[in-house]
Structures are given as structure tokens and as C-alpha cells.
Amino acid sequence: MLVDSHAHLNFKAYNDDREEVVGRCRQIGMKVINIGAALASSQSAVDLALSEPEMYAAVGLHPIHVFDEQFKISDYQGLIKKGGAKVVAAGESGFDYHHLPEILAKGAASVDDVKKKQEEVFRQHIALARENNLALVVHGRNGKDEPAAYQDIYRVLKDESWTSGVMHCFGGSESEAKQFVEHGFYLGFTGIITFDKIGVLEEIVKWIPLEKMLIETDAPYLTPEPHRGKRNEPAHVRYVAEKIAQIRGKTTEEIIAITGQNAINLFKL
Ligand SMILES: [Zn+2]
DSSP states (O other): OOEEEEEOTTSGGGTTTHHHHHHHHHHHTOEEEEEOSSHHHHHHHHHHHHHOTTEEEEEOOOGGGTTTSOOOHHHHHHHHHHHGGGEEEEEEEEEEOTTHHHHHHTTOSSHHHHHHHHHHHHHHHHHHHHHHTOEEEEEEEOOSSOOOHHHHHHHHHHHHTOOOEEEETOOSOHHHHHHHHHHTOEEEEOTHHHHOSSOHHHHHHHHSOGGGEEEOOOTTSOOOTTSTTSOOOGGGHHHHHHHHHHHHTOOHHHHHHHHHHHHHHHHTO
């Protein structure tokens, strides 16, 4: 089954035509997990999940937003209670060192201050996942001068002995990919593999165990070829499956079946 394991139909990019986008997902018969990035968008993800049988939600505060609002775990507990079985993950949470300048401009005292805050909030998401038996959706992004986001994530996961989750839109090195897979994590692949010139992702796709692979759009972002430049949507996750199928010498339908089952297993859909 086609599953987009990471989308944001809850974002305002879909305010004008959400019904139509959701309708196209329904027509395909796919499942979609919409991911919260702050309290309001987590709330919208839950509402969407409650109104659509094939949509699910993750609730969390994105690392770029940790100085925009406080992560109050009781608020998120409330959303999990409200959403019941339709809330399948905590996140997205993790470390983002790419957006450090913007985060610093929001009132953080120093780079270390940002890192400390992101780590504190990340650990709270792990606590939330632990308490509610949820998967963890992890966001990692390195900065030009701060290349250790994935190493910091790995350190915290090890320290917390937390093994259930996905490194969404994985952008680390091959050796880091190996670390996360060995730790039990899934890696999420986006439309980037359809236009990536560096080739690290392709190398990872060549060896990653099929049962550790998820596909995602990160819609409205990261639109794959041949739709580059337009807003992304869950239906386009098929292009990610096509590219992976090419690399692995499988059919697109096989990759859709395998990654769909992986999502069902991880998120208990
Ligand atoms: Zn995302």
C-alpha cells in the first residue's frame, strides 16, 4: 500500500484547496501521516486524522520552533488523548543546525543555548513517545559550520535507549546511516533522491535493508522530479518509490508494498 510517512497537509499551504488534495489521496487509496511542527499545526494534524480514515497524525514541536513557543508536554498529551489511535508518533523533533541564524535571531543567547534547548525538547519528545507507546519522528539537519546534528541525535537516542522511530528526510553520511539502522531506526527518503546530485542518498539506498526504508514527501516541500518548482503533495510519493525501485532493481509496486508495510509496522497503522 502506498503510504506517505511524512507530510504536512495540516500546514497553511493547503488552506485554499485542502479538500481537493485530500480527495486525491482518497482516490489513490493511500495512507498519509501528517506531522505537527508546533502546537497549532499538531492540533490541525489531529483534526485531519480524526476526519479522514486514511490519515494519521504526529504531534510535536520542530527544532526550529523551540524559541517560538514552549514545549508543554501536557498540551501534547491532551492531543494524543483526543486523537486516540490516530496519533501514531511524537515529532517532528531533533536538531536543526542549518537554521541557527534564524533561531538565534529569535532570542537564543548563543549557539550552545540553541543546542541545549533543542536537546531538552528532543528528550521531552522521547518521554512523550515512551509514555504513549508511540514512534518517534526525528528531524536532523546539519549547518555549514555545524556538521554534528546527526551525531547529536544519535548520542541522545543511545543515552535514552530509544530505538523506535524514523530519521525523516535523512541527510547524514553513509556511516551515520549505518549507525541509525543498526540502532533499529528506519530512514525516510524524500523526493530529493529524484534530483540529488551528490549521490550519498543513492549509495545508502543501495545497501539499506528493505525493511528499514520508508518513503515520504515532506509536502508541501521537496517536490520530486518531474514536478520540481511546484507545491508537493502526498500523491507524489510514488516518484520516490519509482527512483528507489530503479536503484534496487525492483518494481515500483514492490517498493510501494514493502515501504507501506514498514510504515504499518513502525506506526501501527
Ligand atoms: Zn517535515
